[in-house]
Amino acid sequence: MSVSAREAAYAALEAWRRRGARPDMILSSQDMDRRDMALAQKIVSGVLQNSCLLDYRIGVYSGRAVSSLQPQVLDILRLSVYQLLFLDRVPSHAAVSEGVELAKKRAPRAAGLVNAVLRKASTDRGKPVDLQIEDGPRRLSVLYSHPEWFVAELLERWGQERTESVLRADNEEAPILAQVNTLKTTLPELTELLREEGVGTRACPLLENALYLEDTGALTGLRSFQKGLFYVQDAAARLAVTAAGVKPGDTVFDLCAAPGGKSFAAAMDMADRGAIRAFDIHGKKLNLIRGGCERLGITVLTAAPGDAGVFDPALEAGADAVIADVPCSGFGVLRKKPEIRYKKPEELERLPELQLKILRNAARYVKPGGTLLYSTCTVRRGENEDVAEAFLRESRDFAPEPFDLPEPLGASGGMRTILPDEAGTDGFFICKLRRIR
DSSP, rough: OOHHHHHHHHHHHHHHHHHHOHHHHHHTTSSOHHHHHHHHHHHHHHHHHHHHHHHHHHHHHHHHHHGGGGGHHHHHHHHHHHHHHHOSSSSSSHHHHHHHHHHHHHHHHHHHHHHHHHHHTTTTOOOOOOOOSSHHHHHHHHHOOOHHHHHHHHHHHHHHHHHHHHHHHHHOOEEEEEEOOOTOOOOOHHHHHHHHHHEEEETTTTTTTEEEEOOOOOOGGOHHHHHTTTTOOOOHHHHHHHHOOOOOOOEEEEOTTTTHHHHHHHHHTTTTTSEEEEESSSSGGHHHHHHHHHHHHHEEEEEEOTTSSSSSSTTOOOOEEEEEEEOOOOOTTTOOOOOGOOOHHHHTTTTTHHHHHHHHHHHHHHHEEEEEEEEOOOOOOOTTHHHHHHHHOOOOOOOOOOOEEOOOOOOSEEEEOTTTTTTTTTEEEEEEEEOOO
């Protein structure tokens, strides 16, 4: 039986809150038409991006601490207040009435409270946010719904103006970037095919063979996708592989490969000539890589289980290039995965130790004269420059190698943190090292 967009959004938020389920997976299992699915996705993403600010407003409207509210009531209030304050096209009466109906189903005793809060919220539509919080990390934390400890890290490194710019960028809608499969088609040909399928496109200024897509619907339903004419990958991740400088005939190891985007990019740069060995510790994810290879027509790639932190003697000094896109906090992809921002700092404390372990191991697989690419999808220095610099202090066999990125990103001395407000990409770290002995 089909459900409404609000009911689906509630189910996704409740599942995430109760058991940490991925909201997008919960939504994809719901029976909805295309329009309701789009609204539900917008609500869920918006609530997760703005929970701190929504809670602040709910506290003002209700006159009580949000911690005193039943969790299911708070879920209903968040998704309803979000619609009232952020979605201009949703009529006030619809957001209020459907919020109250949800409350009657999920928390009947709180229906009156929900009605009162939503009616107060509806009077604030179009008004600027008035936070009664003094300037500092907490104010920015509430205004942009980022953890205060993360805001403090950004402020210390980047200052007030740049930090606020980054936080705003994190709350923007993430675009879909299609990387042209140059093994099968060209940019003009793909552009025309997508136009015929009713998909809007626009150029990506950072990349020659990439297109931003609009009005796609389900990507897997597109003939151009099914034929393997493109794959989806953010520009920053693609630029990392470009920086590695792989070429036809090379042997490349990708140590933390799933879901396969960097291996696919390497195959394009190699014109499907040479060898790519993709490893991942999660064996179940290897089928994603194999399926992607089959769809894209890549023949030089093999995928196998492998722990990037455990040395395999059979791989020693065997690669012209090793890609180590290591596990990280993910604080560069908050546009796409807003739920990441609610990770606790103690969950992240051991990441640098693991990252350095993988980097040390990856170095053993690089041929003399070869390239080691260390990358993350986070903007935290402790997982990026600090790890790379720690490795370089203990290894005289490697040296940073400068690489150029398209404007406005510019040249790099071998390490570059890309912030999400620079060029519309994910936040990302790229470090290129050359084995000099």
